[in-house]
Amino acid sequence: MKINITSPSFDEQELLLLKQCLDSKWVTQGEFTQQFESLFKQRHDVQYAFATTSCTAALHMAMVALEIKPDDEVIVPAFTWVTSAHCVEYVGAKVVFVDIEPDTFNIDPAALEAAITPKTKAIVVVHLFGLAAKMQEIMEIAKKYNLAVVEDAACATGTNYDGKPVGGIGDIGCFSFHPRKVITTGEGGMVTTNNPKLAERIKILRNHGATANPNIDTSKPYYMGNFDHLGFNLRFSDIQAAIGVAQMAKLDKLLADRLACARQYDLLLSSVSELTIPQMPSQCGHSYQSYVVCLLVGGIDRRNLLMEALATEGIQSRPGTHAVHRLGYYKNKYGINSTSYPYASKSEDLSITLPIFPGMTDLDQQKVVNILKAALST
Incomplete structure (x- = not known):
C-alpha cells in the first residue's frame, strides 16, 4: 500500500462550510476570508492578519511593504525553499546567503551577524520544517543593526518560540497553506504583523493598490476608490477561506x-x-x-x-x-x-x-x- 509524504485532513466540516460559501453566491474575498483571518490572528497573537494567494505572495508583499530597494541587501539562509530568496530578487535587492546550523537546519545567528554590511536592510528568518529559529538571538542582532525581520513561517503554523507564536516576533510573518503544510486551503498564504503602518501597506498592496476615497460615500454605486499606489491582485477567495475556517478548528x-x-x-x-x-x-x-x-x-x-x-x-x-x-x-x-x-x-x-x-x-x-x-x- 502506498504511503504518501503527506495526507491533508478533511472531513464533513470542510464540505459543510464550502456548501455555505457556494450557497451564498459570494465566492471571492468576503466574510469567510474575514473569519479565517480573525481566527488566524487570534491563534498567532498578532494584531493584523491578511490572507493572500500564497506564502510567496506574502513574502513579496513583505519586501515591498518594508520598502526594500535595489542595492539593499537582505540576508537569507542558504538552506530553504527557493522563494525565501526569490522575494528579495522580486524587488531588485541583493540576496546575501548565510549558512545554517546543521542540527536544526535553521539560520546560524553567528553567521548571520558576520554577513551584515552597511547595505543590509532586512533578514528573512525561516522556521524550517516547522522548527522555530532562535528568535531571541536573531532579534537582538536585528535591533543592534536596525534591521527588519521577516519570519518565513511557511512551515510553522502553530509553532511557538519561548511560548509565543511565531509570525508576530519579527516585523512581518509569512505563512503557507499548501497541501503539505499543517493546515491547508489547497494553495494560499497569510501575512501577519503588529505594525499598523506595515498592515496598511499590505492591505493596499494586496488589492491592486486601492485606497479609500474620503470624498465619496463608499456605499454609492459609482464608488471606485483611489489608486495612488502600484499594487497587486493577491486577494484570497472565500472558497479557500471556508476550508481554512474548518482547518483552524482542528489545528x-x-x-x-x-x-x-x-x-x-x-x-x-x-x-x-x-x-x-x-x-x-x-x-x-x-x-x-x-x-x-x-x-x-x-x-x-x-x-x-x-x-x-x-x-x-x-x-x-x-x-x-x-x-x-x-x-x-x-x-x-x-x-x-x-x-x-x-x-x-x-x-x-x-x-x-x-x-x-x-x-x-x-x-x-x-x-x-x-x-x-x-x-x-x-
Whole structure:
C-alpha cells in the first residue's frame, strides 16, 4: 500500500462550510476570508492578519511593504525553499546567503551577524520544517543593526518560540497553506504583523493598490476608490477561506497528531546510528510540518539509494529542501562557489523527508523505518 509524504485532513466540516460559501453566491474575498483571518490572528497573537494567494505572495508583499530597494541587501539562509530568496530578487535587492546550523537546519545567528554590511536592510528568518529559529538571538542582532525581520513561517503554523507564536516576533510573518503544510486551503498564504503602518501597506498592496476615497460615500454605486499606489491582485477567495475556517478548528489536534508521529519516529529510529533525527533546542517549538532525517555515513549516492528503496515499496520521500545558493539562477548571478555554505549543501545532499501526517498509523511508520534499516544494511 502506498504511503504518501503527506495526507491533508478533511472531513464533513470542510464540505459543510464550502456548501455555505457556494450557497451564498459570494465566492471571492468576503466574510469567510474575514473569519479565517480573525481566527488566524487570534491563534498567532498578532494584531493584523491578511490572507493572500500564497506564502510567496506574502513574502513579496513583505519586501515591498518594508520598502526594500535595489542595492539593499537582505540576508537569507542558504538552506530553504527557493522563494525565501526569490522575494528579495522580486524587488531588485541583493540576496546575501548565510549558512545554517546543521542540527536544526535553521539560520546560524553567528553567521548571520558576520554577513551584515552597511547595505543590509532586512533578514528573512525561516522556521524550517516547522522548527522555530532562535528568535531571541536573531532579534537582538536585528535591533543592534536596525534591521527588519521577516519570519518565513511557511512551515510553522502553530509553532511557538519561548511560548509565543511565531509570525508576530519579527516585523512581518509569512505563512503557507499548501497541501503539505499543517493546515491547508489547497494553495494560499497569510501575512501577519503588529505594525499598523506595515498592515496598511499590505492591505493596499494586496488589492491592486486601492485606497479609500474620503470624498465619496463608499456605499454609492459609482464608488471606485483611489489608486495612488502600484499594487497587486493577491486577494484570497472565500472558497479557500471556508476550508481554512474548518482547518483552524482542528489545528490543535493536527499539531498533536504530528507531534505523536514525530515521537514515534524518534523511538523507532533511536537505534539507527547512521541517521540523525530532528532536534528541538530549548525555547524552540516544532510543528513537525516535515520530519527530516540526515544520513551520517556515506554521501549523496547512498542517500539516493535509500530514497529509491522507499519508492520501490510505495513510500514517498524527498530531500529536505534546496541549498539555494547552488541553484542555477543564484549560482550564475552571484558567482557563488558550490562549496560555499557547507552545512546547507550537506543538508540538501544527505537529508530525507519521511512521510508524516495526521492519521498516519504506527504500522505505516514501522514499515518506513524497516525499509530504511534494510536498505542501510545492504
